[in-house]
Amino acid sequence: MLNGKALVLEGGGMRAAFSAGVMEYLLERGLSFPYVIGVSAGAANAASYLSMQKGRNKKVSIEYVSDPRYISFSNFWKSKQLFGMDFIFNEVPNHLVPYDFTSFQNNEAEFVIVTTDCMTGKPLYFNKADYGNDLLLLLRASSSLPFIAPEVEYNGKLLLDGGISDSIPIKKAQNDGFAKAVVVLTRNKGYMKKPSKLNFLVKRKYPHYKGLYEAMANRYRMYNETLNYLEQEEQRGNVVIIRPTEKVEVGRMERNPQKLETFFYQGYRDAEKLADKIISL
DSSP: OOTTEEEEEOOOGGGGHHHHHHHHHHHHHTOOOSEEEEEHHHHHHHHHHHTTOTTHHHIIIIITTTSTTTBOHHHHHHHSOSBOHHIIIIIIIIIISOOOHHHHHHOOSEEEEEEEETTTOOEEEEOHHHHTTOHHHHHHHHTOOTTTSOOEEETTEEEEEGGGTOSSOHHHHHHTTOOEEEEEOSSOTTOOOOOOSOHHHHHHHOTTOHHHHHHHHSHHHHHHHHHHHHHHHHHTTSEEEEOOSSOOOOOTTOOOHHHHHHHHHHHHHHHHHTHHHHHHO
């Protein structure tokens, strides 16, 4: 185990095929961390990494992407969900590609899942002790994007995608006592997020969620500030950043299995190139 180091994963929808490849490499090398924190699809990938199920992320995120129950406009017309959330977070882990809950629970690593409180717009972080047997529900909450997935109610809170309020939770990991971290990003170096042109729709869709509107309006600024902070931390020797070294050709809603598989193996190779830095961090 890489003691004293955190593993931090951003989301990115189907771009998380890259982080799935990174997780596969870490599993094959037997590289583990005492603390893992993930957002959205990054958190979902981390879950299979922590249950030590080699090949599971690839099977779930690539082999099933052609299944209309996974992602399709028919899902949206039927249930206002572009991604089939019941299929992804119930049918797949409980039946089609069984998740090893026992191995996950026996893993001593802490796993923090990031969500967004719809009322306040602030991040809500859930540790293992918080969610217990509700792992799948919290992963679903962390992956529930506005407009294309419904809010998830949990312990009296209404939750949506964690990337809205804390897209790359490096500071949470540091505040929890981990000065050193390996950070997995799904965008190329130099990428900066732009202000959304659709924020006016947030007020229409979620008129009672003032905090959510403010969080989404400020998301680009928060994201870019975090990227700048990561660059500084990398220069100080506190983080190793694993991100795509080749041009990203995969979109958030990507459905092309060949593109996703290529991106998966890119993640594997980019992690492999940084193995020595990861170990010596």
